[in-house]
Ligand SMILES: Nc1ncnc2c1ncn2[C@@H]1O[C@H](COP(=O)(O)OP(=O)(O)OP(=O)(O)O)[C@@H](O)[C@H]1O
């Protein structure tokens with residue numbers, strides 16, 4: 001029987017009369033990076049805290065690598081590595097000493113071989129004997145991942161791991177996660193940024209006011225991009241001439257012109273063709289932009305609505 005790395009069924013949290021999380025159900029496959037995407041206050045942290053048992057569930061099941069949290073708590077938790085709040089380290093001690101301290105407190109025996117393995121995995125070999133106080137935020141984050149991985153969990157759970165990292169740090173972090181996934185470790189990660197989820201995850205779920213409203217698989221989105229027609233805008237040096245070129249060559253559908261902007265519906269290959277046609281006829285093309293996909297629209301609408309509510 002094949003197990004999911006994580007299975008969450010009807011996860012629900014009610015505090016007083018308020019529904020914080022309602023009937024959230026999803027599965028994370030082995031070696032998959034799965035995202036929870038939602039605006040501030042959507043319930044991402046609450047979902048994660050219930051999965052790692054930092055908070056009681058009102059209702060629902062959590063099964064980790066085939067172990068039900070209610071029936072085999074120890075086995076289930078043994079399969080999870082998590083960073084929920086910022087990982088706390090002793091700043092006056094080296095990264096190595098911090099990890100060794102953690103090893104001594106762990107319920108499971110961890111070998112020195114495993115210790116060196118995780119240090120290598122997160123690329124901290126050079127800095128591991130330096131005091132944590134000298135580490136950048138990105139390095140601390142990696143030390144946190146190393147610590148979470150020490151007991152060889154099958155799933156790593158990270159709540160907004162890229163918060164505070166610069167673009168370079170975010171990119172590196174993404175690469176580490178992919179490296180882990182390629183070794184068969186699953187990752188559950190939360191974020192409020194769609195662009196980040198798109199780059200980082202194989203699939204992600206949208207969380208809206210405590211409910212899971214949509215699950216998206218990334219390669220499907222990429223395929224769609226190249227195959228389906230999208231609304232596209234060209235900004236050119238001469239709109240009239242560009243419009244004539246498209247019409248005469250029967251390129252694109254719903255082609256409209258407004259000053260030096262051309263609006264049309266076409267797939268990506270046709271966009272490239274149109275661009276070539278413009279340029280070879282002496283036109284300047286200043287910008288080509290796609291109208292946001294419906295998923296993006298929906299997510300932005302969601303986040304903006306939320307911001308408005310917060311500012312009232
Ligand atoms: N202990 C609590 N008592 C009452 N309400 C709570 C409690 N914990 C969380 N909430 C509420 O539950 C909702 C979800 O919070 P949660 O922290 O899970 O959201 P989040 O998606 O992680 O948001 P963020 O992006 O800001 O981290 C919020 O409206 C929050 O105010």
Ligand SMILES: [Mg+2]
Pocket residue numbers: 044045046159
């Ligand atoms: Mg949160």
